[in-house]
Amino acid sequence: MANNPRAFDPRAREARQQAWLAVPTVAEQFPGVGEIAVELQFLLENGRPHSSAHRRIFLPDMQAYFDVQCPDRDCSDGGFDLGRAIQAAARAPGHSSAGNLRCRGFTRSQPCSLSLEYGVLARPQPA
Numbered sequence: 001m002a003n004n005p006r007a008f009d010p011r012a013r014e015a016r017q018q019a020w021l022a023v024p025t026v027a028e029q030f031p032g033v034g035e036i037a038v039e040l041q042f043l044l045e046n047g048r049p050h051s052s053a054h055r056r057i058f059l060p061d062m063q064a065y066f067d068v069q070c071p072d073r074d075c076s077d078g079g080f081d082l083g084r085a086i087q088a089a090a091r092a093p094g095h096s097s098a099g100n101l102r103c104r105g106f107t108r109s110q111p112c113s114l115s116l117e118y119g120v121l122a123r124p125q126p127a
Contacts, residue, residue: 021063029064032124033122035057035058037055040056041053042114043115045114050071051071066083067082070105072105072112075112075114078104078105078106079105080104082101085098089122096121099117103116
């Protein structure tokens with residue numbers, strides 16, 4: 001198994017846990033939203049996929065914590081904050097948003113080269 005220092009850093013893990021506990025639920029933050037679906041594709045600097053695309057679903061009773069960790073094992077303090085993208089989707093007439101974010105972390109004292117292509121769909125509560 002590869003050693004991933006950030007995965008075993010108890011201070012970083014504790015900080016993420018405290019941040020997760022501090023946010024409201026999806027229902028509290030986005031009244032009327034029944035489900036938030038987020039499509040994620042991590043990309044290398046040359047635009048090729050880093051890993052398989054995947055989807056995350058947030059339901060009303062879940063914490064509205066939209067920080068995605070960088071999948072690069074060498075990246076420290078990295079990740080992607082999807083909070084603004086999800087807020088935009090919840091407020092948009094079509095209940096969707098899409099875009100690209102750069103990782104905020106560092107690998108070997110250089111900015112991480114991974115980016116995240118995302119799509120968000122905020123489905124309204126059923127009537």
